[in-house]
Amino acid sequence: MADLVLTAEIQNKANELIENSLVKAGVATVLLIDGAGNVLANCGARGAEIDAISLAALAAASRGATAQIAKLIGEEDFSLLFHKGKNGNIHFGRLGSDLILVTIFTDEVSLGLVRCRVAELTQPILDIFEA
Amino acid sequence: MALIDLNKKEVHCKIVYYGPGRCGKTTNLLHIYATMNEQHRGKMLTIDTKGDRTLFFDLLPLNLGKISGFDIRIQLYTVPGQVMYEATRKLVLKGVDGLVFVADPLRVRQARNIESLEGLRQNLLEMHLNLDAMPVVLQYNKRDLVDTPIPTLTVAELDQDLNQTLKVPTFEAVATTGLGVFETLKEISKRTVTNVANKHLLSGRKP
Numbered sequence: 358m359a360d361l362v363l364t365a366e367i368q369n370k371a372n373e374l375i376e377n378s379l380v381k382a383g384v385a386t387v388l389l390i391d392g393a394g395n396v397l398a399n400c401g402a403r404g405a406e407i408d409a410i411s412l413a414a415l416a417a418a419s420r421g422a423t424a425q426i427a428k429l430i431g432e433e434d435f436s437l438l439f440h441k442g443k444n445g446n447i448h449f450g451r452l453g454s455d456l457i458l459v460t461i462f463t464d465e466v467s468l469g470l471v472r473c474r475v476a477e478l479t480q481p482i483l484d485i486f487e488a
Numbered sequence: 489m490a491l492i493d494l495n496k497k498e499v500h501c502k503i504v505y506y507g508p509g510r511c512g513k514t515t516n517l518l519h520i521y522a523t524m525n526e527q528h529r530g531k532m533l534t535i536d537t538k539g540d541r542t543l544f545f546d547l548l549p550l551n552l553g554k555i556s557g558f559d560i561r562i563q564l565y566t567v568p569g570q571v572m573y574e575a576t577r578k579l580v581l582k583g584v585d586g587l588v589f590v591a592d593p594l595r596v597r598q599a600r601n602i603e604s605l606e607g608l609r610q611n612l613l614e615m616h617l618n619l620d621a622m623p624v625v626l627q628y629n630k631r632d633l634v635d636t637p638i639p640t641l642t643v644a645e646l647d648q649d650l651n652q653t654l655k656v657p658t659f660e661a662v663a664t665t666g667l668g669v670f671e672t673l674k675e676i677s678k679r680t681v682t683n684v685a686n687k688h689l690l691s692g693r694k695p
């Protein structure tokens with residue numbers, strides 16, 4: 358993995374994409390992180406409340422662990438990674454080989470919508486970081 | 489991999505404490521956490537097994553002030569040292585920028601130290617990283633045991649076993665009392681940040 362240099366332009370573009378899609382759909386928080394646990398973007402009304410550093414580290418580790426579990430049972434990877442809580446839910450979306458989009462949302466937003474929006478965002482976000 | 493945020497003017501680096509099981513990696517982080525001013529450190533995250541063995545990793549985020557106008561943020565991680573957790577160590581190493589190898593001075597652990605360092609070298613190679621080219625320091629921990637009847641390795645023996653090819657700075661430490669802990673941290677932070685800064689901040693800011 359090469360070092361990642363984030364410019365204001367990259368950040369604004371990524372934030373805008375996420376705001377116009379997932380955040381508009383009503384999710385609470387979206388974190389864009391890399392496999393090392395760095396936070397590349399933190400969007401949504403409740404973004405400031407959460408401990409983004411810990412969450413990113415755990416999400417990256419959990420993502421890596423899940424990929425290993427998939428391999429152990431002969432799967433390439435799992436396509437849906439989702440935890441359901443009493444009030445909050447969390448969805449992990451894999452973007453390319455290195456990026457993870459973590460979405461936190463309540464039951465007012467459907468999982469189907471979140472999955473759909475994450476799928477739509479995948480290529481545009483990858484384009485920004487690969488440009 | 490370091491993250492350089494030109495917008496917020498922050499540099500994020502990942503430093504991993506590596507070494508055999510029970511050598512004192514978590515104890516290093518606990519001491520740093522307990523001693524550092526809250527302004528300069530974040531919350532410590534640990535994932536323990538039932539005892540005090542690390543199952544996944546520990547994480548302690550630090551804020552080390554400014555270099556050339558950039559806020560330096562460091563994330564300290566420990567790996568689980570127990571042999572069976574190889575896969576987890578690889579996950580934690582992902583994106584590493586600097587390494588502290590913590591060695592256990594117990595004579596009975598001599599082979600474990602060497603094995604663990606060799607494992608580190610292999611794991612890095614799989615990520616296309618070369619241990620000899622990375623910021624690394626060695627910490628010879630538990631030096632308090634030297635004055636007890638427990639058979640321990642001398643510094644010369646540890647050098648011979650672990651630092652022959654690396655030739656990096658070494659620090660004697662007693663992580664339980666904090667001796668040598670900050671000296672180790674200071675040196676690895678300096679080396680890691682200098683390495684990242686040389687690559688990105690001092691050279692026309694091209695990635």
Ligand SMILES: Nc1nc2c(ncn2[C@@H]2O[C@H](COP(=O)(O)OP(=O)(O)OP(=O)(O)O)[C@@H](O)[C@H]2O)c(=O)[nH]1
Pocket residue numbers: 507508509510511512513514515516540541542543566567568569570629630631632633661662663664665
């Ligand atoms: N005497 C002595 N004991 C130490 C020292 N540093 C750590 N220990 C003890 O060694 C034991 C293991 O320390 P940890 O920090 O949990 O070891 P670790 O490297 O994180 O171990 P894993 O998580 O299994 O990889 C603990 O009981 C510590 O109190 C030291 O400098 N001197």
Ligand SMILES: [Mg+2]
Pocket residue numbers: 513514515540541542566567568569
């Ligand atoms: Mg530990």
